[in-house]
Amino acid sequence: MAPRGARGKAAVLDAAAPSLDAADSPSPDAMVEASDVHKRFGPLEVLKGVSLTVGRGEVVVLIGASGSGKTTFLRCINHFERIDRGQIVVNGRLIGYRTDGRGRLVEERAKTIARQRAEIGFVFQHFNLYPNKSALQNVTLGPRKVRKMPREQADELGRRLLRRVGLESKVDVHPAQLSGGQKQRVAIARALAMQPKLILFDEPTSALDPEMIGEVLAVMRDLAKEGMTMVVVSHEMGFAREVADRVVMMDDGAIVEEGPPAQLFDHPTHERTRSFLAKLL
Amino acid sequence: MFATAGLHFNTSFFWNSLVHPSTAFLQGLETTVYLAVIAQSLATIIGLLLALARRSKIAPLRAFVWVYTWIFRGTPLLIQLVIVYDGLAAAGIYTFNNISIGSFVIPSVVQAAVVTFTLNEAAYMGEIIRAALNAVDPGQFEAAMSTGMSPGQAMRLVVVPQAVRFVVPPLGNDFNAMMKNTSLASVIGVSEMFLVTQEINSSTFNTFEIYAVAAIYYLALTTVWGFIQSAIERRIDRRWGIVRPRRPWSSWVASWGRRRVATAGSPVEARGSSGTILERNVLDVVVRPGPRQQRGLLWGPRDE
Numbered sequence: 001m002a003p004r005g006a007r008g009k010a011a012v013l014d015a016a017a018p019s020l021d022a023a024d025s026p027s028p029d030a031m032v033e034a035s036d037v038h039k040r041f042g043p044l045e046v047l048k049g050v051s052l053t054v055g056r057g058e059v060v061v062l063i064g065a066s067g068s069g070k071t072t073f074l075r076c077i078n079h080f081e082r083i084d085r086g087q088i089v090v091n092g093r094l095i096g097y098r099t100d101g102r103g104r105l106v107e108e109r110a111k112t113i114a115r116q117r118a119e120i121g122f123v124f125q126h127f128n129l130y131p132n133k134s135a136l137q138n139v140t141l142g143p144r145k146v147r148k149m150p151r152e153q154a155d156e157l158g159r160r161l162l163r164r165v166g167l168e169s170k171v172d173v174h175p176a177q178l179s180g181g182q183k184q185r186v187a188i189a190r191a192l193a194m195q196p197k198l199i200l201f202d203e204p205t206s207a208l209d210p211e212m213i214g215e216v217l218a219v220m221r222d223l224a225k226e227g228m229t230m231v232v233v234s235h236e237m238g239f240a241r242e243v244a245d246r247v248v249m250m251d252d253g254a255i256v257e258e259g260p261p262a263q264l265f266d267h268p269t270h271e272r273t274r275s276f277l278a279k280l281l
Numbered sequence: 282m283f284a285t286a287g288l289h290f291n292t293s294f295f296w297n298s299l300v301h302p303s304t305a306f307l308q309g310l311e312t313t314v315y316l317a318v319i320a321q322s323l324a325t326i327i328g329l330l331l332a333l334a335r336r337s338k339i340a341p342l343r344a345f346v347w348v349y350t351w352i353f354r355g356t357p358l359l360i361q362l363v364i365v366y367d368g369l370a371a372a373g374i375y376t377f378n379n380i381s382i383g384s385f386v387i388p389s390v391v392q393a394a395v396v397t398f399t400l401n402e403a404a405y406m407g408e409i410i411r412a413a414l415n416a417v418d419p420g421q422f423e424a425a426m427s428t429g430m431s432p433g434q435a436m437r438l439v440v441v442p443q444a445v446r447f448v449v450p451p452l453g454n455d456f457n458a459m460m461k462n463t464s465l466a467s468v469i470g471v472s473e474m475f476l477v478t479q480e481i482n483s484s485t486f487n488t489f490e491i492y493a494v495a496a497i498y499y500l501a502l503t504t505v506w507g508f509i510q511s512a513i514e515r516r517i518d519r520r521w522g523i524v525r526p527r528r529p530w531s532s533w534v535a536s537w538g539r540r541r542v543a544t545a546g547s548p549v550e551a552r553g554s555s556g557t558i559l560e561r562n563v564l565d566v567v568v569r570p571g572p573r574q575q576r577g578l579l580w581g582p583r584d585e
Contacts, residue, residue, distance in 0.1 A: 080423060110432050118429025128424035132443055132521050142428030145438055174522020187424075194428050 028092075031056045031198050031229045036086035037076055039069075046072045048253040049086065054198075057227045061240040061261075064250035065276060070233045073250070074200050077231065078120040079113055090120060091197050118146055121191030121199035125206050127183040129175040135162060135186045136171045139193045146194070154193075161189040165219050181212030188219055199223070201232040237280060241265055249273045295490040298481070299497060309477030310498060316391070316473060317460045320398035325452065327399065328406025333436075335411050346407065353404035359465050361401055366393035366469040394466040398459065405455055413447035414440060446517050453510035457503045464499075474498060 032054035039047040046069045054060050062070040075081045077088055079096030087105065088095045096113055097105040108116075129138050139158040143149040149157070162168055165185040175183055184204055191199055201220070205213040217239050224230060224243045234240060240247050241261045248258040249270065257270040268274045298306070335346045353361070366389075370376040377389035417440050425435035464475035478495040482488050518524070 078427065080426070114426065114429050114431040114434075117427060120427075122423075122427035124420060124424065124427075126420060128418070128420035130421065130424070130439060130443070132446070132517075134522075141425075141438065142430070145434060146429040176522040190424075190428065 029055050030089075031058070031091055032077060032231065033089040034073075034077065034086070035088075037073065037083050037088060038085035039072055039076060039081060039083050046253055047076070047083075050250075050253070050255055051086075052248060052255060052258075054229060054231055055245075057229055058245045059224045059228075059230045059232065059243055060246050060248055061244040062231065062233045062248050062250055063235070063237070063240065063276070068250040069253040070250045071202055074202055074231060074233050077198075077200055078117050078122055080122075082107065090116070114146075118142075118194050119197050121194060121196035123184070123187050123191055123199065123201045123204050125203040127175070127180070127187045127207070129178075129183055129186055129190070131175050134172045134174055135167060135178070135189075138175070138186055139190045142190065142194050157193060158189070161192050162186070164192075164222075165189045166215070179212060180208045181215045184208065184212075184216045185219055188216075188223075192223075198229040198231070201230065201234070203233050203235070205234065205236055235280075237265065237277075249276065251276070291487050291490050294485070294487045295494065298487075298491055298494040302494070302498075303481070305472075305477050306474070306481065309472055309474040310502075312391070312471065312473040313460065313463045313475075314502065316394055316398065316463045316466065316471070317456065320395050320402055320463075321452075321456050321459050323395070323399040324402035324406045325410075327403035328410050329441075331403060331407030332410035332414055335407065336414070350404045350407055353401050354408075358397070358401050358462060359468065362394065362397045362465055362469055365397045365400075366390060388471075390466070390469050390471045393469060394463070394471050398463070398466075402455060402459060406452070409451045409455070410444065410448055413444035416447045417443045446521065449510065449514055449517060453506070453513075456510075457506060460502050460506065461499055 030053050032052065034053070035051045037047050037050045038045070048069075050069070050073050052060070052073075062074065064070050072081060076083050077090065077095065079088075082096065087097065093116065094105075095116055096108055098108050098112075100106045107113075129135075130141065133141065136155065136158045139161055140149075140151075140154040143154045143157060144151060159168065159171060162171055165188055167182060167185055167189070170178060170182060170186070175186070178186065188199075188204075204220070205216050208216065213236065217236060220230070220232070220239070221243050232240075232244075244261050246258055247261045247264045249256050249264065249268075249272070251272045257264060257268060257273045264273065265277065268277060302310075331346050331349065334342045337343055366377060377393045379389050380387045380392065421439050421443060422432075422435050425439040426432070430438065463471075463473050466473055467476035467479065470476070474495060478491055481491050485491065
């Protein structure tokens with residue numbers, strides 16, 4: 001994970017003078033390469049230079065207190081949020097921006113950004129299922145309208161994915177008639193339907209009743225086993241310990257510590273990590 | 282003892298006009314309905330465009346919509362009618378002429394009325410649709426975008442269809458008002474129901490009777506619309522997987538038989554028919570707070 005330290009210190013890398021080669025020749029093993037990402041909401045600086053590399057097939061769990069910037073950082077990875085400085089490369093391509101003739105970063109056209117997002121699944125804290133559509137239609141809308149997949153083929157794909165998350169009996173049911181855990185599993189199937197290279201999870205179990213958390217984590221665990229690249233913002237330390245390849249602790253808009261779960265949970269080196277973990281236990 | 286002193290109510294004229302309305306009256310009724318339907322439909326389409334323009338990135342477009350809404354909501358419909366039909370002609374800007382399509386003629390006054398009602402109602406529909414679009418959870422737009430839809434696709438395929446649910450109740454309200462407001466078109470000479478009623482009045486002088494008949498016909502129109510509207514709302518709810526309680530009168534009618542046998546008892550009575558819904562245990566419970574039965578479901582985690 002050398003790039004983090006190196007680029008973090010090279011703070012001159014900003015929107016006005018990016019280095020072209022960083023976008024066009026990423027390390028081939030990396031799915032996500034974020035370097036020196038800065039983001040502010042008005043006077044509030046939410047991200048103060050975050051650099052993180054996520055390898056292909058890697059599961060990274062972001063932890064930290066609320067307000068530490070982990071959700072904002074996640075939303076930057078599929079350009080739900082514009083960034084003020086730095087850059088994010090996903091699967092070898094700069095996300096949300098392109099370099100113009102003079103080497104400056106300018107925001108991509110909406111259509112291009114949409115095409116990039118199609119490759120990146122996103123699972124929301126509050127599911128955000130389409131309430132006016134059945135579980136199956138929720139899953140198939142993307143493939144049908146974005147990938148122009150014929151209806152029969154999309155339905156077949158949708159059924160297969162709903163079976164995979166254990167909801168084959170809920171194909172024609174509307175979100176209003178599903179439990180929270182079932183909704184989140186449909187949402188995961190919806191993300192999978194676009195055959196993403198990477199899935200981002202924004203506190204996927206925070207809005208669930210305790211007895212439903214397990215069923216969602218089980219689906220996520222299966223995905224991880226199948227080699228899906230995942231970036232997960234979560235407070236589920238048990239899940240992080242078991243499934244994550246790497247846990248990243250964020251505080252006050254920056255990464256304070258990262259490492260394999262065993263190391264980070266059992267021997268945290270940073271004081272903030274220690275006090276954060278102590279509060280959870 | 283005022284009954285004989287001055288009360289004149291021509292009962293047979295009233296009944297005759299109500300049950301066997303004249304052809305002219307029925308044509309007036311027809312004009313009222315199609316004026317309202319056409320104007321409301323066009324206004325809904327224009328209203329959607331206004332609402333979308335209001336969200337546009339282009340500032341002059343937003344300003345135009347603001348000014349448009351300000352003017353059409355801020356001035357009386359009656360004055361708008363007269364300006365569109367008489368004012369524009371008098372100023373030499375535009376004169377409405379009859380249009381013939383084959384043997385069918387659209388009178389100039391009807392064109393002016395449709396245009397005015399449409400432009401006026403579009404201002405209101407624009408605001409209604411704008412509020413409805415805002416009422417859709419922003420997370421829906423994001424969810425659509427997360428599956429790779431463009432902003433346009435996300436609006437068209439996800440946000441707008443959901444806004445429909447919030448549009449229908451106020452739209453129904455406006456259409457109710459529209460059917461009655463078409464009577465204003467009488468001032469420019471559209472032979473809708475009110476103008477025909479006036480004509481019948483001036484030839485028969487049964488003033489109270491004929492206006493009462495007209496009022497009843499307007500009431501019938503708005504009542505029928507009320508039923509249609511609730512059918513539409515119910516249909517949309519079903520599409521959302523929401524089952525609404527039945528209309529007050531239908532549950533009243535349905536409970537009429539049971540009401541008499543319902544006796545005072547324990548306020549909550551658990552019936553034997555427990556079952557499962559969505560893999561969860563459910564008890565079928567009948568609550569009796571008063572004379573009317575209410576049925577509810579208790580559900581929660583298993584074994585509770």
